[in-house]
Amino acid sequence: MIYKTDAVVLRKNKISDSDVILTLFSRKLGKIRAVAKGGRKPKSKLSPASHIFVFGEFIISKGRNLDNISSAHIYESFYKIREDISKLAYASYFSELCDSVIVEGVTNNRLFDTLLKTLSLITNKVDNLELVKLGFQLKLLDYSGLRPQLTKCVSCGNTKFQRIRFDIHQGGLTCDDCFPNYSKNPIIINSTMVKLMQYIFKTDIITISKIKINSSILEKLNNVIDRYMGFHLEKKTFKSLEFLNTIKKI
Numbered sequence: 001m002i003y004k005t006d007a008v009v010l011r012k013n014k015i016s017d018s019d020v021i022l023t024l025f026s027r028k029l030g031k032i033r034a035v036a037k038g039g040r041k042p043k044s045k046l047s048p049a050s051h052i053f054v055f056g057e058f059i060i061s062k063g064r065n066l067d068n069i070s071s072a073h074i075y076e077s078f079y080k081i082r083e084d085i086s087k088l089a090y091a092s093y094f095s096e097l098c099d100s101v102i103v104e105g106v107t108n109n110r111l112f113d114t115l116l117k118t119l120s121l122i123t124n125k126v127d128n129l130e131l132v133k134l135g136f137q138l139k140l141l142d143y144s145g146l147r148p149q150l151t152k153c154v155s156c157g158n159t160k161f162q163r164i165r166f167d168i169h170q171g172g173l174t175c176d177d178c179f180p181n182y183s184k185n186p187i188i189i190n191s192t193m194v195k196l197m198q199y200i201f202k203t204d205i206i207t208i209s210k211i212k213i214n215s216s217i218l219e220k221l222n223n224v225i226d227r228y229m230g231f232h233l234e235k236k237t238f239k240s241l242e243f244l245n246t247i248k249k250i
């Protein structure tokens with residue numbers, strides 16, 4: 001059986017001197033792992049498509065164990081991302097995040113579209129990659145059913161707060177009454193941070209990338225969300241995030 005689908009390459013793994021396995025985020029079928037024969041040979045017809053971030057139409061034949069890519073028509077290679085170490089670090093993290101939440105046979109079109117828009121953003125001019133990172137993380141959480149509770153106390157439903165505490169383990173805001181009974185490690189945040197997260201949930205990633213934001217609020221919120229993701233995603237450590245944090249220090 002042969003099928004075709006639009007997809008983005010999230011990862012490639014070498015299996016021999018000439019072949020690779022591509023992990024694809026497809027529009028029709030969620031995650032697909034398929035062999036690109038000759039993907040490592042410069043003259044092979046599958047070589048141009050065998051790179052991370054490539055977006056195209058893939059024609060794939062069902063195999064007994066792994067599927068095989070027969071051909072690929074590239075819509076956008078996003079090659080500029082691979083030529084800039086900072087852009088590469090952010091985009092690799094977004095790819096790894098997608099790889100950790102999507103599953104075979106299950107579509108996630110909102111995340112698929114957000115990934116494509118984000119790769120386009122990064123390819124062209126973007127002022128604040130940290131803001132794009134925060135936006136992408138929160139949207140990915142939302143589209144994966146892991147959106148934090150930001151409108152009421154996650155334990156009792158109370159909507160009145162004197163101090164706003166965010167509890168990573170409980171998954172959202174925790175009120176004065178519930179703290180410290182139910183909440184072990186709350187982080188004090190402020191209403192600006194809550195409003196920013198709520199704004200991100202209802203706003204397109206392109207619009208998010210253009211907002212002006214205080215850098216210390218962004219840094220603090222990025223830190224909170226990195227920890228939130230580390231706790232709530234099945235995959236606890238992201239090599240690409242470690243790489244990103246390393247190059248940020250340089």
Ligand SMILES: [Zn+2]
Nearest residue numbers: 153156175178
């Ligand atoms: Zn409460």
